[in-house]
Amino acid sequence: MKRKFFSDRDKLEPALITIFAGVFSVLVGVGLIFIVSKDPVQSVRNFLLGPLLRTxxxxxxxxxxxxxxxxxxxxxxxxxxxxxxxxxxxxxxxxxxxxxxxxxxxxxxxxxxxxxxxxxxxxxxxxxxxxxxxxxxxxxxxxxxxxxxxxxxxxxxxxxxxxxxxxxxxxxxxxxxxxxxxxxxxxxxxxxxxxxxxxxxxxxxxxxxxxxxxxxxxxxxxxxxxxxxxxxxxxxxxxxxxxxxxxxxxxxxxxxxxxxxxxxxxxxxxxxxxxxxxxxxxxxxxxxxxxxxxxxxxxxxxxxxVGADFMSRRGDVAFEFITLLQGLIILILASDKIANYFKERRLKRAALSHDLAAQASSAGGQP
Amino acid sequence: MIKFIISVFSSSNYWFIVLRSTAPILLVTLGAVITEQAGIKNMALEGSMLWAALTGVIVSAATGNVWAGFIAGIAAAVVIALILGLFALKLDANAVLCGVALNLFSTGGTVFVLFSLTGDKGISSSLASKTLPFIKIPFVENIPWVGKIFSGQNIIVWISVLAVVVIHIMLNKARVGVRIRAVGENLEAAKSAGISPNRIKFLTLAVSGVLAGMAGCFLSMGYTSNFTSGISAGRGYVANAAQVVAGGTAVGAIFASLIFGLTDAMATYLQNIGLPPELIQALPYVVTILGFVVITLIRDRKELIRKKKLFEKDRAKPLASGLGA
The missing domain is CATH 1.10.3470 (ABC transporter involved in vitamin B12 uptake, BtuC)
Known part of the structure; x- marks a missing residue:
């Protein structure tokens, strides 16, 4: 069952996009902290590790x-x-x-x-x-x-x-x-x-x-x-x-x-x-x-x-920046073009190679 | 109760408040009307207002010029509307979800920026921001009852009236209006007539951004003189409901936003006679829902009657092709 999940591209690719949305938003968050915080390294540490380091x-x-x-x-x-x-x-x-x-x-x-x-x-x-x-x-x-x-x-x-x-x-x-x-x-x-x-x-x-x-x-x-x-x-x-x-x-x-x-x-x-x-x-x-x-x-x-809360209590970055990141995540996930990026690329490639093999017949082959 | 109502309606102060609280709703409702006519729902109006309100305050405080703040606020609102367009039109995202996302982005983002600049999460009072001018009308201000209502209103109140005229002309008298409606009603037909639907949709989004931007600036630089977190208070959402009540016309937008303005202003008075403020605050939203339901009901009934007539006409002719979709 597990093996099938990972070999199935149609399932793997959306998962990758989802992970991308998460990682991207965290990176944006870190970027924002570096812009506004006076002690960005400590703030980023609190944000990312705060939830895990303390019981x-x-x-x-x-x-x-x-x-x-x-x-x-x-x-x-x-x-x-x-x-x-x-x-x-x-x-x-x-x-x-x-x-x-x-x-x-x-x-x-x-x-x-x-x-x-x-x-x-x-x-x-x-x-x-x-x-x-x-x-x-x-x-x-x-x-x-x-x-x-x-x-x-x-x-x-x-x-x-x-x-x-x-x-x-x-x-x-x-x-x-x-x-x-x-x-x-x-x-x-x-x-x-x-x-x-x-x-x-x-x-x-x-x-x-x-x-x-x-x-x-x-x-x-x-x-x-x-x-x-x-x-x-x-x-x-x-x-x-x-x-x-x-x-x-x-x-x-x-x-x-x-x-x-x-x-x-x-x-x-x-x-x-x-x-x-x-x-x-x-x-x-x-x-x-x-x-x-x-x-x-x-x-x-x-x-x-929790990371954002911990960070905002101990630093100079407002907790609300998390809401901003949440908005970003939804924006990325709601976009079909981004969600189907891999699939579309794969289909295009397949269509293209098919076209090349068939050589002639296709009229205006751009999908 | 009747005595109370009469006393409220005869008070010039009440009508003054009505105009003041209708103006921002009217502006965003016009924004919702115009994008809806092009077939795209702009749920991000709330976010546009928030950024406009904040940017206006910051820029006017930084430059000392209220108009610079006003322009900057409008620009910020347009940017939000265009981001919605980018995701909804270019990246095939669900426009409604994108709007929700952008509002979330804006609610958090404005507080984040405010806190980073001032160290305060709630209110921008530490920024010396300016307010848009209030207009005293000569002669009119001396007319007893009427003068008190119309004179001394903020310039945005008058701009909102002007906006109705502009949007009305744009939708009904200009060529672009035909195109907007063509795109909204029949995308394929519009395409084959050589209209680029995305361009039209982006255009309407930009216009709605301008309108929401003016409304947002009004909230923080006229209605009140500060930015407070969540200052738009759901007006962007109300606009999307009011848009339905407006029935897709600029003139309808006046009535739709007046419903909200009348109850919003009444709420202040009802509070004074000891009704619980929580229930009173809910009133404008309840009335908006009611208006929303009643209008869709009437619209559907009209549609039904129209279809019935078509059907009867068809039956009169033998070999008619039937109802169609």
Whole structure:
């Protein structure tokens, strides 16, 4: 199986391009550091090695993988369907709010408590995720535009709920009441923040892989994405497929929000939307829409982010430069010409040599 | 409630704010309209605005000349739009994803540059940037109610009105408008008529960059007098929704952006009577979604009626070729 993977050019070449995008963006990052930093060598060292040299940072790296794995998985499903909706941002954020409400107000035994919260958050996230899909299917409204509008709306609704119903008024900063003890996920390693959410995320990687590549539903999603007209002729209910794909995607996003709350925090303390959906875009694209590779690309992105965070705390380079690099990565990965560079070259060569062999007949042989 | 509404609508200050908050949306909506007419979606308007807002502030502070900042800001916005074109048109990238990428690039990039220059991530107040002039109109400013609305507005408000006229002429009266629509509606036909689609698309992207650039400069050098991180606040996205409401015309863009401007200005007032600000802030976006849905609904219904008529006409003739696609 492994051997076949590496001998298959059609699979190897996209992987090379993906690696190129990653390496290129890191190089650009290093270049930027050299431009702005007063002590560039130390800053680059902190950026590239910071996540690995300190145990604390290493655990932080693993924790940072969790939310972007969830949003990355959610977006893999959306991208398999060839939609561009970013509504998973709302699903994630609202999922966190729902989990907060349950974490504060409901009393349940440990274990069951976060599980119920995740389920509720998933349901809410799934339902929210349907909105832009419905607008698209019924009225052909561009799903990216409407999802971005919805993201603002749900963000404001979420902060309204926190402020008016869940806020701890004894705190000077904006924070919700503390969660009940039973709500917290267990820690995996003593004295670190690494929580059981990491395992849950891993389970979801497997589940989503199975869902997309081993079930009829996943198959229908992929066929609909590849060619909606063909799918419709083949008797696949295209609209229904789009709807349940969005529901599942939002469900995963919502669970991600709940996991983040019960794993990492003792109260809701986000001062603004962390917008993990945008990171999910890169994770899903680096993984080439394949859930199997989501952990790998989440690891890469988390590595960049933790490195940048570490560097910015100890130096004079702003953390935000990582967002700039993320934009670059998407730009490169979104370009078909770059993605198919090797393939096109190979085809051209083959066509050319074929032409030479045939010598005559070809009229205007340029492809 | 009715009394409140009347008091708001009769206040000249309300209409002053409406004009002020409509202007930047109007400019970017025009930008979205013109690229959409050429068949390319410019999602990078948000990024264009951000770079324009930052570049304007930096250059005007460095040179001490507000117009130098204004020009530089517009140039930065155009560069972003052209990068989108480069990737979407030359490298066959998905234009929507490229837009998303460029916005991410811009959100991070502007904060990165701001921090590297000033050591502050949030606001550019340490830079002595200039503001674009506010126009007092002689005579008009003395008219009681009207004067307070129209006099004292920033020059960009008037430029945005001018932009409507220019874009309207460009789309409807000039030859380039025919070409733009030809490229947007039927690429192959346009090609065979000797029009280079990519050139037209690049042109519309550049124009949308100029418009977004003016809007961005307005935000940091008129609407407020600083650059703050994320200053565009999703206006570039709103423009893409408003573009649908506008129905592809410059005049429609006025109505579409007024919807946003009216609710945005109303939000300030509703806050004053004690409604929760979070819900009020969501209002402009909700209204935009509603407008977006209602318009597509109406458009589709019209389309349906048109098709039905065609169908009936076809049935009247024997041997008609049918509905077609």
């Amino acid at each position: 604390y940072n290493f655990y932080y790296l693993l924790i940072a993988m969790v939310p972007i794995t969830f949003t990355g998985l959610a977006l893999c499903i959306i991208y398999q369907l060839k939609y561009t909706s970013l509504i998973v941002d709302s699903s994630f954020y609202s999922g966190a709010i729902v989990a907060t409400a349950i974490g504060i107000n409901v009393s349940l035994p440990p274990g069951l408590h976060p599980a119920i919260a995740m389920l509720a958050a998933g349901l809410v996230g799934g339902l929210i995720s349907l909105l832009p899909a419905i607008l698209k299917i019924k009225w052909r409204a561009n799903e990216l535009v409407s999802s971005l509008m919805f993201n603002y709306v749900f963000y404001f609704i979420g902060s309204f709920v926190i402020l008016y119903y869940l806020r701890d008024r004894n705190q000077t900063i904006l924070a919700s009441m503390p969660f009940q003890k039973s709500f917290s996920l267990p820690k995996l390693v003593e004295n670190t923040q690494l929580h059981a959410g990491f395992i849950i995320a891993a389970v979801f990687v497997v589940l989503v892989s199975i869902f997309l590549f081993r079930t009829r539903w996943g198959y229908e999603i992929r066929i609909t994405g590849a060619n909606p007209k063909f799918a419709a002729y083949a008797g696949i209910p295209v609209a229904t497929v789009a709807l349940y794909a969005h529901f599942v995607s939002g469900f995963i996003g919502g669970i991600g929000g709940a996991v983040e709350m019960s794993g990492l925090y003792r109260a809701f303390i986000w001062q603004m939307n962390p917008s993990y959906a945008w990171d999910g875009v890169i994770v899903a694209m680096l993984a080439r829409k394949n859930p199997k590779f989501v952990p790998l690309s989440a690891l890469f992105l988390a590595y960049l982010r």
